[in-house]
Amino acid sequence: MNLGGNVFGWTADEETSFAVLDAYVAAGGNFIDTADMYSMWVPGNSGGDSEAIIGRWMTSRGNRDDLVIATKVGQLTGLEGTSRDIVRRAVDDSLRRLDTDRIDLYYAHVDFADRPVEEAVEALDEQVQLGKVRTIGASNFSGQRLEQALRFSESENLSKYVAIQNKYSLVERHDVEVGAGGPTVVEVALAENVSVLPYSSLASGFLTGKYRDGVSVDSPRAGGASAYLDDRGRRILAELDRISQAHATSVSAVSLAWLLAQPSVAAPVASARNLEQLPDLIAAATLELAADEVAALSAASSSVPA
Numbered sequence: 001m002n003l004g005g006n007v008f009g010w011t012a013d014e015e016t017s018f019a020v021l022d023a024y025v026a027a028g029g030n031f032i033d034t035a036d037m038y039s040m041w042v043p044g045n046s047g048g049d050s051e052a053i054i055g056r057w058m059t060s061r062g063n064r065d066d067l068v069i070a071t072k073v074g075q076l077t078g079l080e081g082t083s084r085d086i087v088r089r090a091v092d093d094s095l096r097r098l099d100t101d102r103i104d105l106y107y108a109h110v111d112f113a114d115r116p117v118e119e120a121v122e123a124l125d126e127q128v129q130l131g132k133v134r135t136i137g138a139s140n141f142s143g144q145r146l147e148q149a150l151r152f153s154e155s156e157n158l159s160k161y162v163a164i165q166n167k168y169s170l171v172e173r174h175d176v177e178v179g180a181g182g183p184t185v186v187e188v189a190l191a192e193n194v195s196v197l198p199y200s201s202l203a204s205g206f207l208t209g210k211y212r213d214g215v216s217v218d219s220p221r222a223g224g225a226s227a228y229l230d231d232r233g234r235r236i237l238a239e240l241d242r243i244s245q246a247h248a249t250s251v252s253a254v255s256l257a258w259l260l261a262q263p264s265v266a267a268p269v270a271s272a273r274n275l276e277q278l279p280d281l282i283a284a285a286t287l288e289l290a291a292d293e294v295a296a297l298s299a300a301s302s303s304v305p306a
Contacts, residue, residue: 001256001285002070002197004271005034009049010042011273017053018060020272025063027282033165033197033269035072035109036079036094047076048097055099064100071098072109072139074120082108082120091127103127107137107165117149125158137163137197142175144182150192161194165269168198170207170236170255170301171228186264195266201259202252202270203228208280209240209251235300243293249283254297256284261294 003024008017021032034054040047051071058064073090074082094103106127108120120138127133138146138161146164153160166185168176176185176196189196202208206225213229240251247254252270259268272278289297 001029001281002031002033002267002269003029003281004199004269005032005050005054006038007050007271007273008034008038008053009045010039014053014056016274018057019275020278021054021057022061023275023278024272024282025061025066027278029282030066031068031070031267033070033199035075035107036090036097037072037076037109040077048093051094051097055097059099068104069098069100070105070107070137071103072107074109074112081112081115082123084119084123084126087120087123087127091132095132102132102134104134105137105163106133106135107139107163108141109139111138111141111145113145117145118152121149121153121158121161125153128159135159135162137161137165139165139199141166141185142182143179143185143188146185146194147183147188147192150188150194163195163197163266164189165197165199167200168196168259168265168268169201169203170240170258170297171203171233172200173301174303186262189264196262196264197267197269198259198265199269201268202255206233207236207240207252207255209237209244212237232301232303236297239297239300243289243297246293247287247289249287250280252277252280253283253287254289256281257287257289258294258297260284260287261289 034050037047038050039045071094073087079086079090124136136159150160166176204224206228211225211229240254244251244254256268259265270281272281
């Protein structure tokens with residue numbers, strides 16, 4: 001499991017964030033995901049808040065060498081894009097906030113389709129050559145653009161994207177599995193040994209099972225999650241209920257386990273805004289669904305009912 005840091009400095013204050021991070025590491029976790037723009041959408045925040053909290057936590061615990069830290073560039077106000085100049089400035093800012101000398105996985109946060117794919121690859125590779133970044137990844141790329149970037153890296157002997165982080169879950173499958181023409185993200189990832197690390201893997205909380213007909217949920221994400229409560233969403237919840245009961249586990253754990261059962265997926269990104277939410281994420285890492293259970297969830301989440 002890849003612990004999402006988008007909630008740190010947003011729905012989790014620093015004390016709670018430290019507690020969640022401590023508990024995640026104590027359970028065996030070591031992979032933490034953030035971005036330079038988290039959480040600039042919060043009044044009073046300007047971005048970099050999550051990175052700064054993670055940095056202060058790592059410094060206080062002295063555990064940097066035990067962790068894999070991923071962050072992103074391209075969407076922070078004032079540093080939009082992935083040009084060489086923007087990446088040079090952004091990576092130094094992220095390193096300072098994280099209080100570290102290297103970033104383990106550095107993503108182009110979004111694909112700027114009006115720009116050549118070569119631009120981001122060259123800018124990110126420069127940081128690998130400087131030793132500030134260990135590996136690079138793509139986020140919100142199509143399969144076609146990912147493949148183009150990989151071919152360019154090969155032709156110029158530059159760093160290749162080793163991971164792709166797109167929105168992917170039981171209720172959000174189309175962009176990764178189908179796409180809009182050309183090879184799909186899944187096809188490219190499997191053919192090129194690129195790890196898929198899905199974000200929004202619990203669909204803003206919908207796939208925790210707490211959003212039901214007649215139930216009001218007090219959450220900053222309630223609007224987005226409630227939008228999934230249609231006939232298809234109800235089919236998915238029914239299968240999740242059945243399978244979670246069979247395994248004596250949570251709907252959240254089963255939702256994440258379905259992702260982990262996909263051949264292209266290495267580790268879903270999921271966040272916990274308090275200690276109560278963390279155990280379900282940890283449980284998913286060791287929950288093995290039977291082939292027929294995976295198939296039943298896939299059928300229920302198909303855009304065309306079986």
